[in-house]
Amino acid sequence: MIHMEGLTIGYGEKILLRNISAEARAGELTVLLGRNGSGKSSLIRTIEGLMKPSSGKITVAGKDLSGLGRREIARTVSFVSTERVRIPGLKCRDLVAMGRAPWTGWTGKTGPEDERITAAALRTAGMEDFQDRAMDKLSDGECQKAVIARAIAQDTPVMLLDEPTAFLDVPGKVHVASMLARLAREEGKCIIVSTHDIGTILGKADKVWLLDPPDIIVGSISDSDIMNEIRRVFAMEE
Amino acid sequence: MRQDYRIYFTAASILLVLLFVADLLTGSAGIGPGDVWLALTGGDTEEGTRIIVNNIRLPKALTAMLAGIAVSLGGLLMQTLFRNPLAGPFVLGISSGASLGAALCVLGISSGIISSALPLAGTAGVAGAAWAGAAAVLGIVMAASRKIGDNTVILILGMMLGAGIDAVIQILQYLSDEQALKSYIIWTMGALGNVSGTRLWLLAWAVMAGTAATAALCKPLNLLLSGEDYAASAGTDVRQVRNIVFIATTLMAGTVTAFCGPLGFIGLAVPHLARLFTGNSDHRVLIPATVLAGGSVMLACDIAAKAAAIPVNAVASLTGIPVVIWVVIRSRRHP
Known part of the structure; x- marks a missing residue:
């Protein structure tokens, strides 16, 4: 559904993510993790077409994002920001x-x-x-x-959500996480959600995009390597 | 449109018509309703009455209505685009920009500086100069708003631009001769009576075009209420909408300022009255509500100005300011 290839994003001289490639599939809940300022919001805004990448290509539902008009994007991708x-x-x-x-x-x-x-x-x-x-x-x-x-x-095949659980209480966070997982699995949507609530959402997710600037680490939730990487990035040594 | 707005729209339409008629009946020359009717319909009445009604009162009433609609819609557009309840053509310095353009024209022509160079400088000249002035200020404010996310900063920037331009106008006044100064001062007082013939046509076309553009934007304006990102994510071409808003506001606020002088806080106040009466922020309701309220408020101002024999601009400011204060106090109470 979403395919990024050789994507570089940043603001002017400052590069946030360099030459990253990743894929998010239909029917899967992908959770986007990273420390503050690692570029989670910028990546989501770039996939939404609100920000232009410095280089690289994003394909949404088989179409090149840079060639799509706002209405066409809006019929394919929905977006929840922190605003x-x-x-x-x-x-x-x-x-x-x-x-x-x-x-x-x-x-x-x-x-x-x-x-x-x-x-x-x-x-x-x-x-x-x-x-x-x-x-x-x-x-x-x-x-x-x-x-x-x-x-x-x-009602779009792709949903992008930037920290949708930030202001919710614990039952609220759990409800939203389950709802997103259900929308992905039952309605076949491709959902990417950025979050700091690792505990609530990770258990419901299928795939992880972990930002370790300027790189991205991609892994399946069942993969033990990705868990170690998450611990490393967030410095949660035991 | 839902049922509950029909009462408002019916009442507001009736009020607009009543105020329009009342404006035609008010004036220093005591003309009875029967004679006004006869003059308008080409019936048998005195020549003097016919001239007063058809050449003075009717154009003036039409001008008041059009000017009220134009600055009010301009205010609504600015408030939605900048997501700021205190935005308006006057507050953001757009009227000042138009004034500077017009001042350069009025003072220049009267004192003969450019009249020899520009023989055609007249109606079109003043309007064009005001458009250029309004467009310049609006361009600066909009460009700044793209760089600076803070609405309060934009508001202060607009006010400072306006104040700076007013200072430049003062210098121009100081340097002008007596005759030029007099015609300029009269212009700033809001001369609704100066608009007839070509000017009235130009004003009417500018307001109609601006209103049509605003109406065409009702959906993107609604989407912009939740911010530019959300508007874009719902399929709005935000840049295109900004451009249309820019042109419509310049056209409406610029023309009105050129022909009638700066009209105080009416543009800021009327959209709030429309929101208050309809209890809604949907532009499909707000645009017609603002048109009806803007026309009515300005007609009422004109009637009051005529009755008290004072400049309409003073009345417009005095009418708008209490609403502005109310908006500020209310926004402080509900942060």
């Missing part, structure tokens, strides 16, 4: 319905099918009871689940 969305007066349901934008006409008017998908996304994210609440009246955790619901409503 907080607090729009006064905007109902949670209306925010989630914005996920339907790549599929609606110029006014963004939603049809019955869009309403059905929006309702299902709210249910999946556990935000059904909050759908009529305004976005500026939600807690940080609820707000985060609302933007996850928005990405689910976008």
Whole structure:
């Protein structure tokens, strides 16, 4: 689904990741790990097409990312960032319905099918009871689940999530991790999630992308080598 | 559109029409409603009445409505694009930029500096100069906002640009002769009455084009509420939207400032009134609500200005400022 080849990303002179190659498949939950400032957000933003790589190539669903328009990308990839969305007066349901934008006409008017998908996304994210609440009246955790619901409503084969569990309590983190694993396995989505909550998500993941700047270490979750690498990068010596 | 907005839109439309009629009926010459009607419909009435109604009051009322719509929509666009409730053409220095362009034209033409060089400098000259001034300031503010993520910094930058430009205008005034200065001062006071004929047509086209562009952007504007990254991830070509907003705002705010003078805080205040009355931040509701409210507020300002015989710009500022203060206090209460 996502294929990176010889990718180099950075800001101007400063190179974050150099000549990295990795792959994320459909039906798999890939967890992106790395220390603060290792380039997790930059890598996700690059795959989302919000940032241009210095060199290298990204293929999404068989197509070269650099040749795709915004709407085409939006129909293939959904995205959850760390940015907080607090729009006064905007109902949670209306925010989630914005996920339907790549599929609606110029006014963004939603049809019955869009309403059905929006309702299902709210249910999946556990935000059904909050759908009529305004976005500026939600807690940080609820707000985060609302933007996850928005990405689910976008109904794309690929989902990119940048630290989606940061503001959630432990039950919330577990719920989101299980939900993402289920979306990958049951709906065949290709999901990449960056996180610091290694304990919660690693157990549900299929694959690990470990950033060890300027390199990436890729491994299957059942691989004992990758566990040692994670311990090394995070310096969790026993 | 949902049921609950119909009441607002019906009431606001009726209010706009009533204010428009009231504006036609108000003026220093006491003309009865019957005579106004006769003058408008080409009926049998005195020549003087016909001239006052058709050549003064009607263009002035139309100008007030169009100017109100233009600066209010400009304010809405700026608030959404910069994600800042205190953004508006006046606060961000766009009106000042347009003023400088217009001032160079007005002061220059009157004092004869460029009138010999530019024989056609008139309506189109003032409008073009104001557009250039507005575009320059808006360009700087937008470029800065791409580099600096902080909205407060952008707001301060806009205000400083505006203040700096106003200082330059003061220098120009100081250097100008009496006649040029007088025509400039009258212009800054918000001369809705100066707009007729060609100018009114130009204003009408600018406002219609700006309104159409804004309406066409209703979906991307909604998506921009959650930030540029989320808007892009939902399929918005953010750069294209920024460009259209740039052109629409320059066209609307620039033209109005060129012909009517800077109109205070109306552009900042009206979108908040529209949000307050509709209880919504969806642009499919906010754009028509802002159009109706902007036209009404400016007509009301004009009626008040005529009734008290004071400049409309002063009334516009006095109307806008309480709303601005209310927005600031409310945003402090709910951080």
